[in-house]
Amino acid sequence: MAKMMTGYNAVAEAVKACNPDVIPAYPITPQTDIVERISEMVADGELTSEYVRVDSEFNAASTALGASAAGARIFTATSSQGLKLMSEPLFSASGMRLPLVLAIANRSLSAPLSIWGDHTDTFAERDGGMIQFYAEDVQEAMDNVAMAYRVAEDKDISLPALSCLDGFILTHVQEKVDPFTQKEMKEFLPEREPIHTLDPSDPISMGAYARPEHWTETRYEVHRAVNKAKDKIGKAVKEFADVFGREYGLEHSGLLETYRAEDADVILVALGSVCGTMRYVVDEYRDKGEKVGMVRPRVYRPFPVKEINKVLEDAEAIAVLEKDVSLGYQGGLAIDIKSALYSNGSRIPILNFIVGLAGRDVTKDNLRNIVEQTKELRGKKPEDVDFGDEERWEPLRTELLPGDEE
């Protein structure tokens, strides 16, 4: 039965249904409410997981890693600086092929300090061999936790997975969701069956160091596993639909969703909650008879190259909107989408918009501006477009910039 629930409650409910063995927890805004809610479940006996109140995110990840090596199902959650502090053990968890599932309440990285949401935290972990899911709404944030376990713990994958939801915008908003129970979850998510464990009756050495003659292949194996996750996500999404009746981009292997994009001239691409507003703006244009559509990758790593190409190849102009910037060169999502289309021989002009950093609202007017700028590029080739700066900031308060006062 549908219930009104905040994002953090929904994630906690998902964790309860997935029933991890060990949950190391450390507070950070805006994630804190997730582990608080879980601690209440443990305190009330609703959840029998071992809840470890650790000293830092660094040791939350390290404790999780140790427990995972022993064969346990684990959960932890973090945001922003906390994810930075976890970065070292998380990178090594993928190298050691240890499944870990984390909920990330996305938040900007310092400095300046900001508790508000954007994707700079998880984009900074892009190259670490972690699967990254991005949710558009509370229901998806909840469902992605379950799918993250299915894929992360798959024997062929065995990697960390980050289930991302926009800080505050999703963590602290109430929406109607269909919760799942541990009983239903058993059908979708079997018990973890680890390949290797730290078992004194069958001793093995984990975490040996590799010299140049072995390191590359070890890394290649991780790379291959991340890529293999595409198929596994496709299967997980399909089975999820069978068990729970909710569908996420089934026709695109569950890796992305589209909205009125099939015949669109102008396509907007973005991750996460901003796509809710975008659907509204797409409808506005459609009502006026203009062919505007939307593509929303649900998964950023592995990057759905094939699926991206398929849904973008007939567009005349593309706008990539993102809540991150690779300081010194555009936004990460735009770079990846351009690279994907290059492999397809595409010459569609692409504009990159940096939006919604550190919780700045992305309004319908911002999105209309973006559509208007992108419309102008229809029918042009990239070499005929004056991109000016490589990316556009929507909006940029130039009156605040030193040296730009006059």
Next chain:
Amino acid sequence: MTEDKFKHEEDLFCSGHRACPGCGAALTSKLVTEATGPQTILSMPTGCMEVTTTPYPESAWGISWIHNIFENSAAVAGGIETAYRSFDKRNKEGYMNHEDVNFVVLAGDGATFDIGIRSLSGMMERGHDVLYICYDNEAYMNTGIQRSSSTPIGAATTTSPAGKESFGEDVHKKDMPSIAAAHGLEYVATASVAYPEDFKKKVEKALEIEGPKYIQIFAPCPRGWRHESKNSIEIARLVVETGLYPIFEMENGKITNVKKLKDRKPVEEYLKVQGRFKHLFEKEGGEEVLEELQKIADSNAEKIGIDKE
């Protein structure tokens, strides 16, 4: 051909590892496995013992062993221990009972005193059933003999060299056993590789206790300390006999057992056989540092009660 008098079939720390001759840490590793037996999961940080024992695809370890990164071996061990507690509670099949497994960390002083102290402190404070053993060779040996907060005053290292204006390390060694004891540990002990039976007994005793335990063992590094390999054990004995490294047991914060000395030797006897202290004997002003080191030994003797009446 001479017959090998020693049997190694049962060894849990096997020969063939790449540690230097006379390595105190390698000897420690062997003694640890002898004391813990096979029912053990060992978590080890990055360091000399990690790189010399597990160059892929080889391993010197006959027990369950994990290395992750430099500064988290205590948290990794805590995670493993917690997992086993959970398996017990949930009656998971295919896992040994928590009480039948020894959860142990073996880490160098850099990983313990410096970079991993947050992880260690958290593990101890939360009361994980983990025995943390630090092999103390008083510097970052794996990276090439840089000072750590365990390096004693007057020791030359590659980042605290003796020079025109320097007598080597200029701050005192951190008192890690007291820091461990301040976490409310039931059992803290120090040891030296010169007294292997004493060390093994301490490990066995610690493993009888539920909760966090800390043992620190003095483990010479011939390469880092600039002494001959054959002198490792002698040096490990002299450091105890001079009072510079008292070996004791501390139970619930109180010292309950100390190795007593009849005729405590002057610290020079320990210092003069190591190249890292050479400048103290050769350079003008060195005698002041020697006096300082003698004062440390005297103070240890008084505080801990080393001297026999």
